[in-house]
């Protein structure tokens with residue numbers, strides 16, 4: 001994904017079993033390699049992890065453009 005991965009878009013490097021196809025490879029983006037498992041992010045289940053990630057995406061999303069008054 002040469003222009004970055006937008007929030008909410010599935011990474012092209014995510015395999016059929018939801019595992020990173022670049023894991024352990026030097027081509028894995030540094031931001032991905034910098035993430036470390038933590039209970040505050042991963043929670044106790046896949047559902048909790050996805051909910052945490054969704055919250056982080058909303059919290060760090062760029063502001064919406066101003067509405068057109070017309």
Ligand code: SF4
Pocket residue numbers: 005011012013014015019020021022023028029032
């Ligand atoms: S860790 Fe990064 S490169 Fe790998 S699947 Fe997730 S977003 Fe894609």
